[in-house]
Amino acid sequence: MTTWIRFRDAEGSIGFGTLDQHSGRVVQHDGAMFDNPRPTDISWAVDDLTLLAPCEPSKVIALWNNYYALSQKLDKAPPQHPLFLIKPPMSVIGPNESIRRPKSYHGKIAYEGELGIVIGKTVSGASVEEAEAAIFGFTCVNDVTAIELLQEDPNFAQWCRSKGFDTFTCLGPCIATGLDWRQANVVTTLEGVERQNYPLDDMIFSPAEQVSMLSHDMTLVPGDVIACGTSIGVGSIKDGARVDVSIAGIGTLSNVLAA
Amino acid sequence: MTTWIRFRDAEGSIGFGTLDQHSGRVVQHDGAMFDNPRPTDISWAVDDLTLLAPCEPSKVIALWNNYYALSQKLDKAPPQHPLFLIKPPMSVIGPNESIRRPKSYHGKIAYEGELGIVIGKTVSGASVEEAEAAIFGFTCVNDVTAIELLQEDPNFAQWCRSKGFDTFTCLGPCIATGLDWRQANVVTTLEGVERQNYPLDDMIFSPAEQVSMLSHDMTLVPGDVIACGTSIGVGSIKDGARVDVSIAGIGTLSNVLAA
Incomplete structure (x- = not known):
């Protein structure tokens, strides 16, 4: 590794x-x-x-409903294909950088601790085996969300808006190659108190399956990041509070929501 | 101009x-x-x-429900804030390049003729006046959509997936500066037959309002494109058919869905 x-x-x-x-x-x-x-x-x-953020993605693809435990809690069937939104490059920050509250938004801001896949090769229409070979490594992600915007308009779920603000994609602290992700958990703490601790092995689409299926939707390029979705335990961050996302073998990604 | x-x-x-x-x-x-x-x-x-595509956007922000005529037809209230999804950089093609049907998709593919705003300056949290000054010019957009994927999953509208395929954002033929957009129409023809002809003056959020409001959601950078949304007359493209999107002062953007 x-x-x-x-x-x-x-x-x-x-x-x-x-x-x-x-x-x-x-x-x-x-x-x-x-x-x-x-x-x-x-x-x-x-x-x-x-x-710094360990890579500079041209796009961040963020999955929704990719853990069995969360799909059961939400009472939603597991999807047939990864369900995703796209986060823009300017949303990315690195370890210890501050998450900034949008000036125009006074509602709740949620953390979501996640595994991030970092793409190492340009890949399109890949088999699962080809997809596996296109994975450079893994990082930690905090997929930050202005959660009250998501359903603000009854006609259109605002996934890209609520998750696309500058500083709302925390990546790091490093990219670990050869990680045995099936043995690891995502542990998210808020002000040092554990809020999420879920096994990556509960994933609906494995990393290689995600890369394969998403590579049929669009060409993935080196440095692109797939945020694998979160599981149970999401909550909101008070202004000034620190969120740590830890995955054994990768380390701890720490970011504060600036007061 | x-x-x-x-x-x-x-x-x-x-x-x-x-x-x-x-x-x-x-x-x-x-x-x-x-x-x-x-x-x-x-x-x-x-x-x-x-x-070639007249610019290389880091992101394409595509609006939904931004014309009064379409909102009436859909029986949806005009939104309070631009409703948008993000299309990835690899989805962009230029004039006369072929739209490619995804190998994994056999359903209907729709054209959407639109005005595209091209950003000329890095802009964040801009007033409408600052936003106006950050607009470099305008181009034509064909916002192509694998329309049967959009509602394929009952729990998650797949906007980014259905519109994010490689070649699904046609831009061009040029960027016109100083365009008096209020006087222009978007005219879309399919195999030479007119299918859309709507006045830009029917827009809910004007270009400067869009840039201002979106710049409060995320930093916009030079070359970024905002696709202003389409109006009535959207339809599907048979394999091998040509779509032309014309706006007086910009010209005609022509693309074929490869057979």
């Missing part, structure tokens, strides 16, 4: 590299993360770096 | 410039279309160029 990060160094330059989780050392790479990255002679202590 | 195009020249290089609609001459520019473009000494006959 390799852990990839993007970062800004003390001089303000943006770089990327591999992180050794035990020693906290980062080996900077050049080239491109998804296309023949090469190690350089430069290494860093991770504590001297500012972590 | 200035008319901007992007093109591929006979040697395969991509460029952009201004088109004189009367003479058919193109003055190539360098720099960036939205940031201090400078005329060069190079000019072309437009017929010697392959037109």
Whole structure:
């Protein structure tokens, strides 16, 4: 398992590299993360770096109703095909960046802890096997939602609006390759109190199935992120509160809703 | 009024410039279309160029229910805020490129002729006046839809999926600056037969109102496109049929659904 990060160094330059989780050392790479990255002679202590969102997606595809436990709670049948909305690139922030409340919105803002799939190869119409090979790795996602907008208009569920605000897609802290996702849980805490703790193995569409089926809907390109949907335990974030999304093998993504 | 195009020249290089609609001459520019473009000494006959989509949006925001005539026909109240979905960058094609039927889909594919707003400046939380100044110009849009997917799942309207396929956002043929949109109609023909002919003046949210309100939802960046929604007359395209979307002052956007 390799852990990839993007970062800004003390001089303000943006770089990327591999992180050794035990020693906290980062080996900077050049080239491109998804296309023949090469190690350089430069290494860093991770504590001297500012972590950035680990990739820059051209689109974030966010699933709804992709866990059996949630579909039972909602009393909705499991879907036949991934149900999704698209979040825009400008919604993405990295670890420790602040979630910003939209000035025009005074309602509840919800956290949703999720597994994120990071695409490593351009892929279209892929089989499940081809899709598996197109997955670069996994990250943590907090799919933030201005939940009171979702059903504000009785004629049109505003998925893209309620989830598309700047800073509403938190990604990080890294991308872990070779993660055995079936053995992991998503654990979400709010101000340190556990609110979500669900097994990834309860997923309706596995990561490779998602990539395969979505690649029949649109071409996926390196750096794109699929947020696999959340399960039970979603709640709202008070202004000033911190949300941590943790997945063993990836780490903890921490973001505060700015007061 | 200035008319901007992007093109591929006979040697395969991509460029952009201004088109004189009367003479058919193109003055190539360098720099960036939205940031201090400078005329060069190079000019072309437009017929010697392959037109491309006139911009490369990071996102396409597509409105639903933005014309009074359609809202009356649907018996839906005019919305209080633009209702929208997001179409991904890979869905964009230019004039004369083929719309491709998804291999996995055998149902009806609909055309929707629309006005497209092209953003020229990064804009967030803009007043209507600031929004007006952030509009670079206008283009024609065919907002193609795999219409039978939209309500396939009873629990989730699949707006992003049904409209997000590769080639499902046709843009062009150019971007017209300074267009007096209130005087223009959108005319859509299918195999040369008129199917839509509606006045832009019937819009619920004007272009500047859309840009202002949407800029409170997310940051808009140069090249982003807002598809203003369609009005009455939407229908389906048989495989092999041609759809032309025309707006006086912009021209005609022509695309065939590949047989």
